[in-house]
Amino acid sequence: MTDAQDLDIPTEPLPASVLTGFLGSGKTTLLRHLLSHPEMDETAVVINEFGEIGLDHHLVAEATEDMVLMNAGCLCCTIRGDLVETLRSLYRRRITREIPPFRRLVIETTGLADPAPILQTLMSDPLLVERFRLDGVITTVDAANGEVTLDAQIESVKQAAMADRLLLTKCDLVDQDRIDALTQRLAQLNPAAPILQVENGKTEPSSLFGCGLYDPASKSLDVQRWLKAEAYEHDEGHGHEHHHDVNRHDERVRSFCVTYDVPLDWDRLNAWVDMLITLYGQQILRIKGILCIAGEEKPLVIHAVQHVFHPPVELPSWPDDDHRSRIVFIVRDLPESLFQETIRSFNEE
Numbered sequence: 001m002t003d004a005q006d007l008d009i010p011t012e013p014l015p016a017s018v019l020t021g022f023l024g025s026g027k028t029t030l031l032r033h034l035l036s037h038p039e040m041d042e043t044a045v046v047i048n049e050f051g052e053i054g055l056d057h058h059l060v061a062e063a064t065e066d067m068v069l070m071n072a073g074c075l076c077c078t079i080r081g082d083l084v085e086t087l088r089s090l091y092r093r094r095i096t097r098e099i100p101p102f103r104r105l106v107i108e109t110t111g112l113a114d115p116a117p118i119l120q121t122l123m124s125d126p127l128l129v130e131r132f133r134l135d136g137v138i139t140t141v142d143a144a145n146g147e148v149t150l151d152a153q154i155e156s157v158k159q160a161a162m163a164d165r166l167l168l169t170k171c172d173l174v175d176q177d178r179i180d181a182l183t184q185r186l187a188q189l190n191p192a193a194p195i196l197q198v199e200n201g202k203t204e205p206s207s208l209f210g211c212g213l214y215d216p217a218s219k220s221l222d223v224q225r226w227l228k229a230e231a232y233e234h235d236e237g238h239g240h241e242h243h244h245d246v247n248r249h250d251e252r253v254r255s256f257c258v259t260y261d262v263p264l265d266w267d268r269l270n271a272w273v274d275m276l277i278t279l280y281g282q283q284i285l286r287i288k289g290i291l292c293i294a295g296e297e298k299p300l301v302i303h304a305v306q307h308v309f310h311p312p313v314e315l316p317s318w319p320d321d322d323h324r325s326r327i328v329f330i331v332r333d334l335p336e337s338l339f340q341e342t343i344r345s346f347n348e349e
């Protein structure tokens with residue numbers, strides 16, 4: 001038991017920001033960059049990844065000690081209660097000095113999250129409201145895939161509509177006409193949020209934080225309706241509290257992991273991913289993997305988002321004792337067997 005005088009209780013609620021944006025739109029890249037900034041010292045991070053196998057925390061771990069990974073489901077549905085518990089526990093550990101005294105909290109949602117229930121939870125849970133104040137919603141929108149995603153996935157529309165800051169990422173990959181068209185569409189969806197272009201996460205914390213209190217009244221009528229619907233569902237105790245498969249988002253979108261025990265040949269692996277995104281790119285919402293490549297000591301991280309296969313990045317070392325290749329897929333209307341079978345045919349023939 002800690003003595004009351006040993007408690008380090010903040011005099012004001014701590015600012016909490018929600019970092020959201022569709023799958024692969026650059027949230028983790030932004031977060032890593034932000035956390036390397038001295039102004040961001042004393043930031044605690046909660047990362048929620050969709051599916052059983054989380055990888056993002058390995059990519060952010062070097063940037064902050066105060067990090068909690070929540071990968072037992074998507075924050076917006078099954079683990080909303082867990083979010084409350086996670087934040088209460090972080091706060092408790094902070095005031096009892098078990099962890100450094102963070103002054104700011106960033107919650108990175110999954111790319112599939114509907115932000116409404118998360119915001120509703122932060123703004124209505126009585127204990128959380130005393131301890132944290134919602135500073136703002138930061139939404140990344142991928143310039144290469146943004147238009148197609150807004151057409152196909154309602155979550156991405158909500159993420160953009162609820163933002164206090166809209167960050168247009170990957171502008172280096174597309175021409176000015178596409179940037180202009182997407183900017184116009186975002187401005188219609190959310191006229192109040194400034195739209196900032198960000199390349200590879202490079203941005204100043206001062207442009208993203210300290211937005212003032214999140215104010216639903218400054219958002220469109222749709223946003224107010226979505227937030228009200230969430231409050232109603234929560235009060236009635238139905239809607240999002242049911243338990244479901246953590247690897248399933250809805251009837252169509254699911255996640256799974258392809259694990260490979262033997263070191264992979266890079267050229268063959270590359271040809272396999274290329275084949276997949278050429279044939280099925282529209283339905284492959286995300287590929288994220290940590291690979292053991294034959295002849296290489298260090299792991300290679302790969303990312304693909306719909307039709308875009310990003311350049312691989314070498315990690316300085318393996319994040320844990322598991323040195324197998326693990327590739328996480330999030331797909332719409334595709335069977336897992338397609339991936340499990342073709343990786344073998346590409347690598348074993």
Ligand SMILES: Nc1nc2c(ncn2[C@@H]2O[C@H](COP(=O)(O)OP(=O)(O)OP(=O)(O)O)[C@@H](O)[C@H]2O)c(=O)[nH]1
Pocket residue numbers: 021022023024025026027028029030056110111169170171172173198199200201286288302303304305310311
């Ligand atoms: N060319 C380019 N690539 C970018 C930019 N921002 C991010 N990326 C790349 O996009 C890929 C996905 O970025 P992440 O930061 O992992 O995206 P995320 O939103 O965290 O992904 P999820 O957690 O799966 O939703 C990575 O390969 C990044 O290097 C950018 O501005 N330009």
